[in-house]
Amino acid sequence: MAQSPGDGPKRVAIIGSSGGNLHSHGGDDPARLLADIARQLDAAGIELAAVQFVAAQSSMDHASDDTAATLWTLEPAGPAPTAQGSLSEVNETAGEHDERLAQSLRSGEIDGLILVSADPSGTNGKAVAAAAEVRAPASGTGGTSLATAQALGVDLVAGSGTTGTTSATRAVSYVSGLARRWGLKYRPVIGSGPSTVAEGSPWRRISIRGIMVGSIPAFIAMALVLAISKIPGLDFLSPVFDTLMEGLPIVVAAVAARRVSGLGEVGLVAGAVAGILSAQGGILGGLVGGVLAGVLASYLLTWTLAHRFPATTANIVTGGLAGLLGGLVVHFALAPLTSAIGDGVKTGIEALVEFNPLLAGAVAGLVMWPAIIGGVYHAVILPLVLVEMGEKGHSFFGAIDMVGLVMVSLGITLANVVLPRSSGERALAASGAAVNFGFGTFVEAAYPFLFADKRVFAGALLSAAAGGALVGWTGSEATAYLPAFVPPFIATNKLGMALAMVVACACAFAVTALANLHHRRKQRA
Structure with missing residues (x-):
């Protein structure tokens, strides 16, 4: 039976694989995938007790027994690869861990599961059966595998497919469901690195310096095209320069939203949408639109998951709606102001030089x-x-x-x-x-x-x-x-x-x- 609240922090195990569709949505980077989950568990005060994750070098939809694979387990320093070989060999080793996980669930040493494109009928079968037996809650992604787990009696508290998700947003979904079931206070940690817990609010991640430095490559690309277009015979590149000039606000908005939201591709998409709508406000318009999109994306993701939206739907709503709202604010209200400020900076510098x-x-x-x-x-x-x-x-x-x-x-x-x-x-x-x-x-x-x-x-x-x-x-x-x-x-x-x-x-x-x-x-x- 599971531990009572007074027995200490809840303990969970991550089980599963790099998956089929998941493989192209972060499953091919198990280090980041597992680190993102561990980070969110820590934010909720949930202890990571075990890992049994099979990472294949290709999508499981096309993998064979001979496909190269790696088994990730929990080591003292965190999740790490501990066995390598063909997929059949790694699955055999994973099966030994599966037996131990099942015993830990039945003894109450593990209170819940996170299923990441798991195999409830095979490699993860014993752990899934034990979870169903003791009514340990589980959250996860992977439509087919979750349906199989539910059919076996698993108490699924949060589930979704993987399309449109990222490792970061899936991790928030997993932990939101478990925290809700156990009545734990949980505020998602957005971003990565040792400072993310202290910088959980998107407002604290607004850094003009960081956004501008991140955008430099686009400005350099524009400058290079300008230089090349000055070479005799290459003046046909002048329209390319103009196109790059018009696209700079979109780049700045995308960088800003990705940084402020901390949501990777979801924030990037939100920023791109905001940047397209904010482009008429110039560089500063893109900056403001991107920041607004990033802030909204962070809050929207938390809100949608708290209201039990599937992770896929939460990502789509977050990326699209945050970019749309942030961009529309600039497009209809702030673009004249940001454009005027940009013109003012240019005019002010020119006036200073002329003086x-x-x-x-x-x-x-x-x-x-x-x-x-x-x-x-x-x-x-x-x-x-x-x-x-x-x-x-x-x-x-x-x-x-x-x-x-x-x-x-x-x-x-x-x-x-x-x-x-x-x-x-x-x-x-x-x-x-x-x-x-x-x-x-x-x-x-x-x-x-x-x-x-x-x-x-x-x-x-x-x-x-x-x-x-x-x-x-x-x-x-x-x-x-x-x-x-x-x-x-x-x-x-x-x-x-x-x-x-x-x-x-x-x-x-x-x-x-x-x-x-x-x-x-x-x-x-």
């Missing part, structure tokens, strides 16, 4: 290194760069970024390749310089040299200010996160951008080389 371009560029360049070291860059400057690019495809601050950070870092690292303070620093500098030049990022490569010598740090500030002044003076706009030879091709002033990049790099190189020479002479003396 005194030389001074504006120099000051912007000067503050770049303190901003990135102090953590301000990703919170303030990067969003400004992406908003500018979303408005016109290039950016004043993007050019400053490339000149004041990337090219200065390149100059510093190159100097330490040619004239290092010690031979051990040459390899470190060379790898950093290669990334600076080849990818237009990883300016942190200069940190060891900046922090080791105040003169190098002062030279970096001076070089960034000089390069920034040239950016402002020549009216150059471009972006970073591109190979160092690309930005001049997309800049509003190609020659001016190239000049600013060369001057910043050369100045940083010269100051660093002189500082290193002085250090080496002191060492010899």
